[in-house]
Amino acid sequence: MTIRVRVSLYSGLRTDRFAEAEVELPEGATVNDLREKLDLPLQDIGIVMVNARSGTFQQRLQPGDRITLIPPIGGG
Amino acid sequence: MPFGYNGKILHIDLTQQKWHVEEPGEKWYRTYMGGSAFASYYLLKMLTPGTDPLSPENVLVFACSVVTGAPISGWNRYTVAAKSPLTHAFGESEAGGFFGPELKFAGFDAIVIQGRAAQPIYLFIKDGNVQFRDAKDVWGLDNFKALLRIQEEVGDKRVRVASIGPAGERLVRFANVSNDVEHFNGRTGMGAVLGSKNLKAVAVRGTKRMESAEPEKVKDIARWHNARIKTHPPNVGLTNFGTPGLVKGLNATGILPTRNFREGVFEGADKLNADAYASILHSSGTCWTCAVKCKRRVALDDEKYPLNPKWGGPEYETIAAFGSMIGNDNLLAVGRGNQLCNLYGLDTVSMGNVTAFVMECFENGILTDKDTGGRKINFGDPDAMLWLIEEVVQRRGIGDILAEGVKTASERIGRGSEQFAFTIKGNDLPLHDGRGKTGMALGYALSATGADHIETPHDVAFQGDGVAKLHAVGLLDPVEPLETDMAKVRFFALGQKAWGINNLLSICNFTSVAIHAMTFHNLVEAVRAVTGWDTSLYEIMLAVERSMVMSRIFNLREGFGPEDDKVIRRWHEPMPGGPIKGKKLDEQEFRRAIEVFYELSGWDRRGRPTFGKLVELNLEWLQPEMPQ
């Protein structure tokens, strides 16, 4: 069984990928599985939103979830 | 008895070597709350406009907040403020580490320092008492040796020391204040103010802890917060990679400041990012009671670029300042430059800007090796950067002019060098490009300290659903980082006040709202539990606005006006390449955004807060200070 989720990438994460796409994942997949499928190293991700709420890498995804990934490019 | 704070402000007169304690009362604390607002209050009350920042009349403030020292990750910062010798405007800089909480434990919420000691001294503040100590054996030492010497002289290894190095002693106008050689009040030249007062250091030691009104509730929130830090992605990134993790994302987005803000993509960025950093990483460091542990220590047994784990590891700002900004991809040299600056007490952001300025002048034939006694200073040469650090700190040759800061140096050099001198209100720019973060560009233009990267949210995080992180303050529209439209002005105005909570309460952004592991709700709950005040997000954000208006009035009083609320020429020119090629800040659109910001803030067209605004903020006492 698989699920489909809607993924939005921002800023430099779009290069060689996409701005928005549907992605198919195995049932029970987590944000971290999505990250690996998109070949995104951990250090490339600053912010994870799942359905407009702060998400975690361990969070299990549900069919139709909306995931937003933004790179860490603030100050410091 | 107050909870969370001492109710005591320590006043020091260095000329007379006298001290006294002021107890301003709960209403004062609740009105101003901490950090920059405490500082603005005393600068506005005690300083005459036009005062020379390096004269004894300048007022120097060290300030914590009402909650500093509460046992919550990141509630550990403090502000150092004075009239800035670099900008002649409001000067302030925050740092983390251990000094802030220790000052609170020693019995004081802030220190207000005036005058000038006849001979070099340092202050030793312990459990409510103050000693003026002869600094004859400490003056001249670098920050690390000074720390060890002071620990030895006061006979306590647990003393926390905020000190200046030789740069501050020699009044380099971008000298910083170091605490424990790992944390720095870097910006606006506060180290030179200490130097001008013959004040080598402030050492603090306190044996008590702060009491909270509801200690169990504070503990509960701290436990929840620390658990969230472990899984919240922005904090996972900081714990694993520290701020060096920013290099890759900024470069991939085309906004890594490169060669004096000329470009936004650096071909050598892969040699400066978190992966490369692993080769010099020694260990992680932290600040008082913080679970994030984002600080980095570096070590390298190298003849040319030796790195000592006790002298601090470069943060993102320094990596960009001594890396891409000067076209250098040698991370070891970046680390070495950082450690020299840490020992000498130089702000790395300014020093990187100075170096890039000189390099671009060389590239254009404005400066030549005749100006430097034969030394060529070209983009990409890390040893030229290390050489310049020495010249500046010794105030030798061209270093003596550069020690005045980029703006003054370019005015003295002339010959068209001004076109490559990029400052805002005379302050050098932290390493972010406003062409790719227009909201942050508004922050740079409007900051009372000149360009400041931690006074305002960086647009990029609030794209798409990211804006949900600011829903709690009423911001519902996602942000487009490259636009300077009215949605952006709204984002900036609200975001700045939300962000400002951290500076006002002396809390580290990397643990807090809006992006990191704290939520607005729990932050307010924690402030309530610490202080016992029936407070709210509204009251705290009003205090943030009060703080911003006070520093604004300080600058108006010093002669700054709307013509100073601007960014650098280069950001009004198209980005020459990379992912945001062709993007620029349209000058008229940007001016319009600033004017709309004045309007929504209750400021007039000359950028002066109206009398109504002063009444709203309980600041009518400042009306006579307003220039007519």
Ligand code: SF4
């Ligand atoms: S997040 Fe980093 S800088 Fe902030 S308090 Fe923690 S260790 Fe210090």
